[in-house]
Amino acid sequence: MISRGRHQKAEIAKALKAVTQRDGLEVEEIHRGHRWGVLRCLACRAELDIYSTPPKPEVSAKLIRKFDLNH
Amino acid sequence: MAHTEGRLIMDPEQEEHDFTLVIDRPITEDETDRLFETTAGDATPERTTQRTLLHFVREAPSLAVAIASAVLDVEQAGLTTAGVGSNDLVDLSEIATRVGRSHESVRLLAAGKRGTGGFPAVQNGLYSWALVRAWFAGYDPEAVGSPTEDQLVYDRMIVAADHVVRARSLTHGQAGGLAALLSA
Numbered sequence: 001m002i003s004r005g006r007h008q009k010a011e012i013a014k015a016l017k018a019v020t021q022r023d024g025l026e027v028e029e030i031h032r033g034h035r036w037g038v039l040r041c042l043a044c045r046a047e048l049d050i051y052s053t054p055p056k057p058e059v060s061a062k063l064i065r066k067f068d069l070n071h
Numbered sequence: 072m073a074h075t076e077g078r079l080i081m082d083p084e085q086e087e088h089d090f091t092l093v094i095d096r097p098i099t100e101d102e103t104d105r106l107f108e109t110t111a112g113d114a115t116p117e118r119t120t121q122r123t124l125l126h127f128v129r130e131a132p133s134l135a136v137a138i139a140s141a142v143l144d145v146e147q148a149g150l151t152t153a154g155v156g157s158n159d160l161v162d163l164s165e166i167a168t169r170v171g172r173s174h175e176s177v178r179l180l181a182a183g184k185r186g187t188g189g190f191p192a193v194q195n196g197l198y199s200w201a202l203v204r205a206w207f208a209g210y211d212p213e214a215v216g217s218p219t220e221d222q223l224v225y226d227r228m229i230v231a232a233d234h235v236v237r238a239r240s241l242t243h244g245q246a247g248g249l250a251a252l253l254s255a
Contacts, residue, residue: 033104034112046119049103055112059128063115 005029007036009057012050012064019068039064041071085130088137090229091156092145094123105148110141124156134225138232153240155233160197169200170207170214186210201226
């Protein structure tokens, strides 16, 4: 399910919005276990997990931006 | 708080350390959930078709303690760590790219025909970037981002940790007397 939903942590929501404004990355909401969803590279199919309640949302946001740079 | 490469200094006793552990296969959804529990959520998985990278930001008194505790937490989740992400092995072309020089310039430096000599040794056509960066820090610091001594130590510790974790995987915990070499 491709969703346009918003992560409840503001830093993560902002990072996801920024990196998915270009072609090549997509967000899939999962809402199972600890995972809120994944950020996926459409070219290589690599996926970065995004937790629902990460202990440090700013770290998740940083990893999202880094994933964008590497893909 | 002060930022340094690979770590965020919280206070003199406790620092945040960035590093990546490598699992040699994609992990399942159940394993991801177990990992969240055993690591208190400080490992973020990045899955490819062939492996999983676990990105850690962990508070600990040192990088070594952070990595060692992370490896044990991963094992507690039923997973085996294959190594520590480092991108350390590089050929001359990659060195040339990273330092912004021509291949010929780097070849001459490596051969000792230019520069101060003492370039890190090559093994099977590859060099350790941690050692090469340290060498350039003395020869042309700006070419490698003018690293501090702490940053160079961080580079070496990550590579050393990778070797130790790989040795652990190779020996299945039966390293015997070899383990003593690390602290001798």
